[in-house]
Amino acid sequence: MTISSISGNIAIAGVHEHPTRWAPHKTEFQIMAESARGALEDAGLQLNDVDGLFAASMTMGAMGTIELAEYLNLKPDYLDGTNIGGSSFVAHVTHAAAAINAGLCNVALILYGSTAASNAMAIGTGLGAASKDPAQSFVGPYGLTTVGSYALVAQLHMHRYGTKPEQLAEIAVAMRKHAGLNPNAKMRQPITVEDVLSSRVISDPLHLLDCCIISDGGGAVVVTSAERAKDLRKAPVSLLGAGEAVAHQEIGRPDLLTVAAKQSSERAFGMAGVDRKDIDLAMVYDSFTITVLATLENLGFCKVGEGGDFVTGGRIELGGTLPVNPDGGGLSNNHPGMRGIFLVIEATRQLRGEGDARQVAGARLACVHGTGGTLGVAHSGATLILGAS
Helix, strand or coil, X not given: CCHHHHCXXXXXXXXXXXXXXXXXXXXXXXXXXXXXXXXXXXXXXXXXXXXXXXXXXXXXXXXXXXXXXXHHCCCCCEEECCCECECHHHHHHHHHHHHHHCCCCCEEEEEEEECCCCCCCCCCCCCHHHHHCHHHHHCHHHCCCHHHHHHHHHHHHHHHHCXXXXXXXXXXXXXXXXXXXXXXXXXXXXXXXXXHHHCCEEECCEEHHHECCCCCEEEEEEEEEHHHHCCCCCCCEEEEEEEEEEECCCCCCCCCCCCCHHHHHHHHHHHHCCXXXXXXXEEEXXXXXXXXXXXXXXXXXXXXXXXXXXXXXXXXXXXXXXXXXXXXXHHHHCCCCCCHHHHHHHHHHHHHCCCHHHCCCCCCEEEEEEEEEECCCEEEEEEEEEEEC
16 A cells, blocks of 8 residues: 555545634634534534544644544544644645545544634744744844745845746735635735735835735535545545645755745645646645745746746736636635645635636646745645546
């Protein structure tokens, strides 16, 4: 048995995105439980069908998954609390697939919930949990922030390849256009390139509108075998390929523009047996506009250095060459601290033809890529290739 035997034998059977963007009256576990109910209903399953539980959050510690199981009154056969940042839930799909393939569980429930906005969590302005690491005491006091690190990546891309702020701004404009078609999106008012460039500078060259929003929110994904999924309520979405990777400072001089997506996508596309030109839409983690540009390059949709041209002229908008984040992404729809689960949810909806006004016409193949951590410092990458049934 090999990991490639997962391809085509595992399916996403149910998804749910919690509609809240502001929920000071709820806990993250409550948001997870309500999302679980929605995803299981979507799949036509009950809570007692679940025998695999996967979860992570901004605040859950080592015992978090156990505490969540108690909250849900579940005693699953398989638990996974892997937390590799915002890509965790994309990786959870792969982990669930491996567990199901190995016979360790049959129905996996992946959960996320967050009250980042209502708790006034300052995401991106510091090193966060990493600052508790003793090694960070030599770096943290000297001013490096999450947004500052991404700004350094953007500066390097501009210096090396001539990328322009206007090109990054087009990414934000595209995400806002898509959010305008999503009734649940937090930010729906149209913006222009000029609006992005005139918004205040947060960390040069990144402006306010180059940065993701902060919201509350959560979601759930149900994963099971393709055989079981075909008898459930909704058309299953097949897992065709998967890959994970990590990028860090390593020994020597790492290239800050080579991100984890390069390694994880090679495995995912190779397992799926499809080419980049076959992909109908991409769900890409968009913590900042530069995240999208660098990720698209490393996923292989264009050459490194050509991302600026690739994202301009409406190419990543609905109707373009490669629609990216039809839900509006983290830049305009929602970003409750860790956004990977929403990439999987929206890709599933699109491949089922449930995108409504934001539907990508004829969508059959989707590339999903989550990033966790910080580009330029250390980060994870998780890539999925999903196919319509």
